[in-house]
Amino acid sequence: MTISILGAGAFGTALAVALSANGPVTLWGRSIGWGRENPRLPGVTLPAPVAVTDDLGAALAAGTLLLALPAQALRPFLDDHGPALDGRRLVNTAKGIDLDRLTGPAQLLAEACPAATIATLTGPSFAADIARGLPTALTLACADAETGRALQHALSTPVLRLYRTTDLTGAELGGALKNVIAIAAGVVIGAGLGDSARAAIITRGFAEMTRLATRLGARPETLTGLSGLGDLTLTCTSPQSRNFRFGHALGAAADWDATTTVEGAATARAVAALAARLGEDMPIAAMVAALAEGRVSVDKAADMLMTRPLKEE
Numbered sequence: 001m002t003i004s005i006l007g008a009g010a011f012g013t014a015l016a017v018a019l020s021a022n023g024p025v026t027l028w029g030r031s032i033g034w035g036r037e038n039p040r041l042p043g044v045t046l047p048a049p050v051a052v053t054d055d056l057g058a059a060l061a062a063g064t065l066l067l068a069l070p071a072q073a074l075r076p077f078l079d080d081h082g083p084a085l086d087g088r089r090l091v092n093t094a095k096g097i098d099l100d101r102l103t104g105p106a107q108l109l110a111e112a113c114p115a116a117t118i119a120t121l122t123g124p125s126f127a128a129d130i131a132r133g134l135p136t137a138l139t140l141a142c143a144d145a146e147t148g149r150a151l152q153h154a155l156s157t158p159v160l161r162l163y164r165t166t167d168l169t170g171a172e173l174g175g176a177l178k179n180v181i182a183i184a185a186g187v188v189i190g191a192g193l194g195d196s197a198r199a200a201i202i203t204r205g206f207a208e209m210t211r212l213a214t215r216l217g218a219r220p221e222t223l224t225g226l227s228g229l230g231d232l233t234l235t236c237t238s239p240q241s242r243n244f245r246f247g248h249a250l251g252a253a254a255d256w257d258a259t260t261t262v263e264g265a266a267t268a269r270a271v272a273a274l275a276a277r278l279g280e281d282m283p284i285a286a287m288v289a290a291l292a293e294g295r296v297s298v299d300k301a302a303d304m305l306m307t308r309p310l311k312e313e
């Protein structure tokens, strides 16, 4: 299977490093003047089997394309290049919901590339961990079981262990929604509200994730897998997570570098809009959207969550 990775940020670069254990990989980025060490992934030198290019046409020679662009960048990218990607195996790795369309990456890909086979690669994995060769387990989701099995084998390495599922909706939504809850967890810790409050946010956040995802067609057991609970656990508890750190800065009223990729901020707004459309109750996501937009203070947000009507668990 010939593989190109589209998007040379931290994650695309880390995947290129990992997959080069299996053979040649092409990594495409729009700005690759950095040579063999990407400043988005400091301390990692690309191994020889990774070819870096800014020539999209050259990257599209591969039959399998891994898309490692931020979720909100995917739709504009497909507007420009969708037809050129069609007919391939397309494996999305972005974790988010498009703010304009209120759909996940798989739907965007299916619309832009109707003849492609769509999959997602998701789960608990920091780019720096993968690039260092630390053991990592991920979910490969593809509605077509045969393609899913082929991708599972092609993208696994001795230290990157892929589980497979045909529940693309569940895997994709788990990865998108956990970022929203990670921001909330960061807010709790940044504001000094304590580990008990964080455990409450993780648990009630997981209930929200499951409620929305199953409403949109996900299988409940997918949410308890690596792509849901697994990634939620990682992102809500590690300061390596940008979503967690963004929330922490909000909670602590600290400065934040707005150029950092924080998928959960836009996704919280998308989730709030989706929940309103569907009549679903998503109080934590709504609060994260309000906090990220500066519409509510941290004190007020905590108060609003704590004083909601008492209910069964």
Ligand SMILES: NC(=O)C1=CN([C@@H]2O[C@H](COP(=O)(O)OP(=O)(O)OC[C@H]3O[C@@H](n4cnc5c(N)ncnc54)[C@H](OP(=O)(O)O)[C@@H]3O)[C@@H](O)[C@H]2O)C=CC1
Binding pocket: 007, 008, 009, 010, 011, 012, 029, 030, 031, 040, 068, 069, 070, 071, 073, 076, 077, 093, 094, 095, 096, 125, 126, 127, 128, 260, 261, 263
């Ligand atoms: N980092 C991680 O640990 C993990 C990330 N992910 C997911 O991977 C996705 C990408 O994240 P990550 O790599 O960390 O992000 P980064 O912020 O490290 O990099 C984003 C990359 O996307 C490129 N980019 C943005 N817009 C476009 C565009 N329109 N066309 C071409 N390239 C574009 C940027 O290019 P330029 O430099 O030119 O601006 C940059 O190289 C996210 O959805 C994230 O949730 C998933 C698992 C782990």
Ligand SMILES: O=C(CO)COP(=O)(O)O
Binding pocket: 095, 123, 124, 125, 126, 179, 182, 231, 234, 235, 240, 241, 242, 243, 244, 261, 262, 263
């Ligand atoms: O998705 C990730 C880990 O699985 C990366 O999380 P952040 O984008 O919050 O850094």
